[in-house]
Amino acid sequence: MKHTAGIRAFGLHLRRLRQARKLTQYALADYADISRPTVQRIEKGETAASLDVLLALAHALDIPLRELVDAPGIDKLA
Amino acid sequence: MKHTAGIRAFGLHLRRLRQARKLTQYALADYADISRPTVQRIEKGETAASLDVLLALAHALDIPLRELVDAPGIDKLA
Structure with missing residues (x-):
């Protein structure tokens, strides 16, 4: 799987979004x-x-979807 | 496959982005x-x-990824 850094960044971002809503x-x-x-x-x-x-x-x-994927570091090439 | 309207909206958006760059x-x-x-x-x-x-x-x-997915109508429920 390529772009693993971006995928990990998204995972962290999703967790933060979820926890911020106490879900x-x-x-x-x-x-x-x-x-x-x-x-x-x-x-x-x-x-x-x-x-x-x-x-x-x-x-x-x-x-919005664009906010969901707006994770810090997600666009870094790796 | 759920969210077909959003997926179609993304497809059109991708095509426009590609064609705008004459690719x-x-x-x-x-x-x-x-x-x-x-x-x-x-x-x-x-x-x-x-x-x-x-x-x-x-x-x-x-x-940026958030721009790639910022397709008109992509967040509509369907």
Whole structure:
């Protein structure tokens, strides 16, 4: 999997967004209609979420997609 | 596949970004190190690109990821 640095940066960003709203991984997974292990793997940077999952997460967090992916360092080449 | 409206909106946006830079699908695929059929399916809204592919496309177009996904209508629920 390429762009691992960007994917890890996104995972950290997602975790911060979730925790800022005092949501558990279960709650976020439930709102986004995805599995909790998927949320866990995305937050750990182990999985590159697909656009439909990114859209589901943005809707669950009630933020625009561009904000969801605006993670510090995500555009760094690696 | 859920969020099909958002995925289609992204495909159109990607096509506009590519054409604005006078790039063929082949050229964009080459720069992003992905296959041309993948670019084609993404532009047609048939495939939900994963985060690593989105990052590769953003780098190929030399724009931040948040700009790449800032497609009109992408956040509409459907």
